[in-house]
Amino acid sequence: MSACTITIDGKALAAGKSETVLEVCNRYDIYIPSLCRGMGDHRASCLLCLVEDTKSGKLLPACETQVSHGMSLNTNTHAVKDMRTQSLTMLLAEHAGDCTAPCALVCPAHLETDKMVRLVEDQKYEEAAQLLYSAIPLPRASNMFCPGPCEKSCRRAEEEDGIPVSIRPVKDFLAANYPPVLKNNTADNANKKKALIIGGGPAGIAAVWYAACNGYAVTLADSQGYAGMLKAGIDEKPVIAAEIDNLVKAADASLITRDIATDDPLTQDFDILINTGLISAQMAVARAFYHGREEAAKVIAHAKGVTPHLRQKSSPSRLGKCSVPEIETLLQNRLKRNAHKTESVAGGKLCLDCTCWKSETCLLKKAAEDHKIKTATIPRLNHKRDLELVICGALEYEPAKCMRCGLCINTAQKLSEPYPLSFENRGIDTRLLFDYNLPAPVKTAHRIAQVCPIGALRCKDYGEKIDE
Amino acid sequence: MRKLATILDELIIIQNREGWLSEESLRSVALKYGLSYPEARGCATFYTYFRFTPPARHAIHVCIGTACHMKGAEKIYETFREKLSIADNEDIDPKGLFSVDKVACLGCCMLAPAVQIDDTIYGPVNPEDVEGTIKTFLASQFKKERQLPVLQTVTTNNTTVQICSCTSCRSAGSESVRHAVIEHVAARKLPVNVEQTGCTGISHQSPLLQISHDNGKKALWGKVTPRLARRIIDEYLTGSTGAISMTDRLIDLLFTGGRERAQLNDNRIDSEYADIFNMQSRFTFAGCDERDPLSYTSYINAGGGEAIDRCFRSHSREEILQIITESGLRGRGGGGYPTSSKWQMAMQSMDSIKYVICNGDEGDPGAFMDRMLLESVPFAVLEGIAVAVWLLHAAEAILYIRAEYPLAIRQIRHAIDTLKEKKVIGPDAAIPELRVPFTVVEGAGAFVCGEETALLESLEGRRGIPRPRPPFPSESGYYNHPTIINNVETFASIPSLISNTENFTRHGKGNNRGTKSFALAGKINRPGLIEVPLGTTLRTIIEDIGGGVPDGSRFKAVQIGGPSGGCLDKSALDVPIDFDSLAGIGAMMGSGGIIVLDTNDCMVEMARYFTAFSAMESCGRCVICRTGNHAMTDILTRITTGSGKPEDLDSLKRIGNSLKSISRCGLGRTSANPVLSTLTHFEDEYLQHIDGRCPAGVCRELTLFEISDDCIGCTRCARECPTGAIAFTPGERHIIQQKLCIRCGTCRRICPEGAVYVSMHDND
Structure with a gap:
């Protein structure tokens, strides 16, 4: 391999003759966003890894461009960023699918509604209940105030009968039957680090539960006790009181019934101080829960010296409004995936499972977040969306999500036992074509699905474990 | 068949034989070529020539090329569906007699709106003619082929009746005129020859009939019917009306008020067209309207074959290349890349196997000069290719021609056979280098295959997705061997260029030498095919040669280069047209379609049409072209339907500029030109649409x-x-x-x- 020298962002780098620009950049840790990761001898398709040739000013895809001696490139000029954004916008425009289900996206308490409903469907009630408490520590109380944006945004509510998946009844069911439990609560309170939470409103209670879950011995300070204001507005005080009691007991929290200022000498006795007193009392309960949790997370992360990790809700790609036949297709897709699940636990409709299965690891989603693409700037194409799920053996394919990079086809060809796969049609109608007479063996299917940078392909038997 | 025949060749044969590709036939073909079923079907679905559902007995193709679109092709398509009561999600009528679909361009722009039923082209077909056209077609199915009398060839003091045989004249009825003439001449026992000729370019007067004498005297008639043809022969050749039967004269007098007699003078157009020819400089088309395109003898008599002779006898390879380099010939396909550089690069390659490919995949809606060249001067095209084969020691020459051009394919195959017989090419060729196969490959309908690397993919039997460049085809092309790919017009100019360099270089100047042919269509008095020196102004082309816009409307704009080109307003009328000047003002030569637009044409609708075309023809590889063109079409549709917003114009510019800068092939890079150029010159019109008005009354x-x-x-x-x-x-x-x-x-x-x-x- 005869070497040559190329210049990237003003730095001279040694490169092999047959390398691509992307390979060189990866080797030197120069960040270039790329969906295909330069795998295979494919042809540039997503145009995300653009770099600028300083001599001609031309923009070249790094994954396809071979290095040549004396090449000089820039990876982060204005033009490069601009065009990368443009490519991403176009990729998202044709990408019909939700990153996060609308129900989870709209929840002001940031409850992972979609996950909860799925756990309930799988009859993992205990797990579902704990997920619920982590975001909404007082579910029955909050249900009394909650206008149910999750149910309003539910896709199944777009059907003719207008009835959504019954999410609030599910919450009630869980709260009534499965009390909050602290996981791994083995250590004695005396050995635990101590946390003082100021403010006993919903935010304070969320902070109590969060801190307790993170292994702190919790003390709450408020002159009105737990959830004073919350109780004031509700007729069914006994229900709330019982719910609060359950939570406090589970968290093993103690109470100081007076208001404490942040500079009070008493605070010296505690390892951390979480002040929720500044969170507005005017805030809706669910939002207050979230802010309390966020505040607690920040303080605890700071104490541990890590960056706080709270699930950020984002969905750069959205399906938008669906027509009735489209919802029907989505329902059929859901039934194709799990034919045995025909109804939800609370006797309501079956959840469509809108959240993309690859939502956590999707490279397109990550790139869109990195480039701060606003959903509003993505044009909605006036083109029939191919929402139907294609199943061939263990492979599941969603044409509407496919970005037509061809990585799966290349990978399938290079396997020790090549699997035939090809694109059909052209332009925006391009989609994968399977031979239904020849379904892929599970191992092959797994390998093919693994290379998909987004959630268009998945392997049935491996499900979510696929990227581990 | 090519040495390395591909699955595509076989699929075209099956499509032609069975009318569609069933899963069964796809599977068996796939097996034969060692491919999987997805590969075979994936390849076939890329091309629009194939059907995947059983066909009707007859296929109606409605042309939606630029000229036809402007004259309401969309409406014609709908009317056909309506008259045949075809259901919304079907394309076949309930009786299974006709299928109706749209086709990118039939290359019959002067007949717009044109419709093809099976192999016959009809035009112009307006909504009110639809029923009649179907009836005419059905009636023609029952007509028996008549045996034509064989005429004795006259050699001395001869007079020849020449009838143009190009596709436009044929669709206007030149075949029936020719049959009538032959029968009439035989019946009258007149000492004249009857022959076919190549295209004159004045296609709006089709069909044409010319009578030429040995002494150079000529007479030309346009819009000839069989009746008129008989009359012309009688009156003009025999010099008296005596030969015309009493009955015929009576019929004319009583039923047509003597119109036929008047036509004899009115339709005579030679004096008018002498001027038009004088304004042009026919170089590649030179003399094709004088001789039978399939007669090798007359090609040789007219000075053809000399280039090959020189190659063989007097000139070395370097000398020939030197001639081409000095002539400054640039590729006529649109990009304008210097031909000699391509050739030189391929010649220098050490590879022992090289190929020559002629690109006849003329997909631009509104351009048909390649088809005319293949039909009218097939020997010149082949000679040009032969020169390249000789220069390169090529292993094979391949002509890739759209399957939508059946006549061109027939003519060129015939010409190849003739050349083999004459031992010019083929296994018995006199020149050893030319003992290679010349193969015609039918392109199965994908605009992107006009891009040379996509064409290579298609030739190798795959989906026509452009390859990354470099390497260029001259270094690594067909099956990774060095390959010369040139446009038909480029090859057609090679022979005359070598034998008469001076005649080529005296036209044009600087980097833009020689002549270029243009297809002239739209709102113009004399649409047709013209050939002018590079550097001619648009004003000369439109006003002098094309006769200006018809009375009652005013010139508004001109669209050059189809979906890759741009719309220019009247400020560009005096710009000399050549490769560089067009690129400078936001248009492109393309393959050379010129569409004239008048005040009744809507520029936004025009831009929408071309963008929709590009969206449909995008191969689907780069996201910006695949989705960007769709997004632009959506915005333009919004604007033309009255729900546009001022900020839409910014979106158009943004997407258009990204298409220009990051698309990976020529199709994508130029696909925004129609939008960007109309935004530059006609932003007012966009704003008027956003205000809810279409000044042209089109939307x-x-x-x-x-x-x-x-x-x-x-x-x-x-x-x-x-x-x-x-x-x-x-x-x-x-x-x-x-x-x-x-x-x-x-x-x-x-x-x-x-x-x-x-x-x-x-x-x-």
């Missing part, structure tokens, strides 16, 4: 038709209105019921008094 949602007081109550509009929006009120002023009106414009077109006018929508 249906922004237009209302009304009938003025000039109406004489003739009821023609009431009878022709497809939706019955005009009440049948003889003698009274007709009124259009706006609720029923679909704005098809039929009434406006047929009103004898011009009483139908476009009124603007009120915004409230």
Whole structure:
């Protein structure tokens, strides 16, 4: 391999003759966003890894461009960023699918509604209940105030009968039957680090539960006790009181019934101080829960010296409004995936499972977040969306999500036992074509699905474990 | 068949034989070529030539090329579906007799709107002619082929009746004229020859008939019917009316008021067209209207074959390349890349196997010069290719021609056979280097295959997705061997260029030498095919050669280069047209279609049409082209239907500029030109649309038709209105019921008094 020298962002780098620009950049840790990761001898398709040739000013895809001696490139000029954004916008425009289900996206308490409903469907009630408490520590109380944006945004509510998946009844069911439990609560309170939470409103209670879950011995300070204001507005005080009691007991929290200022000498006795007193009392309960949790997370992360990790809700790609036949297709897709699940636990409709299965690891989603693409700037194409799920053996394919990079086809060809796969049609109608007479063996299917940078392909038997 | 025949070749044969590709046949073909079923089907679905559902007995293809689109092709398509009562999600009528589909361009722009039923082309077909066309076609199915008498060839003091045989003349009925002439000449026992000729370019006068004498005297008639042809022969050749039967004369006098007699003079057009020919410089087309395109003897007599002779006898390879380099010939396919550089690069390669490919995949809607060259001067094209084969020691020459050009394919195959017989090429060729196969490959209908690397993919039997460049085809092309790919017109100019360099270089200047042919269409008096020196101004082309825009409308813009080109306004009329000047003003030579637009044409609609075309033809590889063109089409559709917003123009510019800078192939890079150039020159018109008005009265949602007081109550509009929006009120002023009106414009077109006018929508 005869070497040559190329210049990237003003730095001279040694490169092999047959390398691509992307390979060189990866080797030197120069960040270039790329969906295909330069795998295979494919042809540039997503145009995300653009770099600028300083001599001609031309923009070249790094994954396809071979290095040549004396090449000089820039990876982060204005033009490069601009065009990368443009490519991403176009990729998202044709990408019909939700990153996060609308129900989870709209929840002001940031409850992972979609996950909860799925756990309930799988009859993992205990797990579902704990997920619920982590975001909404007082579910029955909050249900009394909650206008149910999750149910309003539910896709199944777009059907003719207008009835959504019954999410609030599910919450009630869980709260009534499965009390909050602290996981791994083995250590004695005396050995635990101590946390003082100021403010006993919903935010304070969320902070109590969060801190307790993170292994702190919790003390709450408020002159009105737990959830004073919350109780004031509700007729069914006994229900709330019982719910609060359950939570406090589970968290093993103690109470100081007076208001404490942040500079009070008493605070010296505690390892951390979480002040929720500044969170507005005017805030809706669910939002207050979230802010309390966020505040607690920040303080605890700071104490541990890590960056706080709270699930950020984002969905750069959205399906938008669906027509009735489209919802029907989505329902059929859901039934194709799990034919045995025909109804939800609370006797309501079956959840469509809108959240993309690859939502956590999707490279397109990550790139869109990195480039701060606003959903509003993505044009909605006036083109029939191919929402139907294609199943061939263990492979599941969603044409509407496919970005037509061809990585799966290349990978399938290079396997020790090549699997035939090809694109059909052209332009925006391009989609994968399977031979239904020849379904892929599970191992092959797994390998093919693994290379998909987004959630268009998945392997049935491996499900979510696929990227581990 | 090519040495390395591919699955595509076989699929075309099956499609032609069975009318569709069943899963069964796809599977068996795939097996034969060692491919999987997805690969075979994936490859076939890339091309629009193939059907995947059982066909009807006859196929109707409605051309939606630029010229046809402007004259309402969309409406014709809908009318066909309506008249054949085809259901919404079907393409075949309930009886299974006809299928209707759209085709990118039939290359019959002067017949617009054109329709092809099986192998016959009809035009112009307006909505009111649809039923008649179907009937005519069905009637023609029952006609028996008549045995034509064989004429004795006259050698001395001869007179020749020449009938143009190009596709446009044929679709205008030149074959029946030719048959009538042959029968008539045989019946009268006249000492004349009857032969076919190549294209004259004045296609709007088709079919043409020319009588030429040995002494150089000539006479030319246009719009000839079989009756008129018989009359011309009688009166002109025998010099008296005596030969015409009494009955014929009586029929003419009684039933046509002597029109036929008048036509004899009126349709004679040689003096008028002598001027037009003088304004042009026919170089590649030189003399093709004088001789039978398939006669090798007359090609040689006209000075053909000399280039090959020189190659063989007097010149070395370096000398020939030197001639081409010095002539400054640039590729005529659109990009304008210097031909000699390509050739030199391929010649220098050490690879022992090299190929020559002629790109005849003329997909630009509105361009048909390649087809005309293949039909009219097949020997010149082949000689040009032969020179390249000789220069390169090529292993094979391949001509890739659209399957939509059946006549061109037939002519060129015939010409290849003739050359093999004459031992010019083929296994017995006199020149050893030319003992290689010359193969014709049919392109199965994908605009992107005009891009040379996509063409290579297609030739190798795959989906036509452009390859990354470099390496260029001259270094690594067909099956990774060095390959020369040039356009038909480029090859056609090689022979005359070598034998008469001076004749080529005296045209044009600087980097832009020689002549270029253009397909002239749209709102112009004399549409057709012209050839002019590079550097001719648009004004000369449009006003002098094309005869200007028809009376009653004003010139507004000119569209050059089809979906890759741009719209230019009248400020560009005096720019000399060549590769560099066009690129400088945001247009492109493309393969050379010129469409003239007048005040009745809507620029936004024009841009929408081309962008939709590019979206449909995008191969689907780069996201910006695949989705960007769709997004632009959506925005433009919004604007033309009255729901555009001012910020849409910014979106258009943004997407257009990204297409230009990051697309990976020529199709994508240039696909924004129609939008960007109209935004530059006609931004007003966009803004007017956003305000809810279409000044040209084209966009249906922004237009209302009304009938003025000039109406004489003739009821023609009431009878022709497809939706019955005009009440049948003889003698009274007709009124259009706006609720029923679909704005098809039929009434406006047929009103004898011009009483139908476009009124603007009120915004409230």
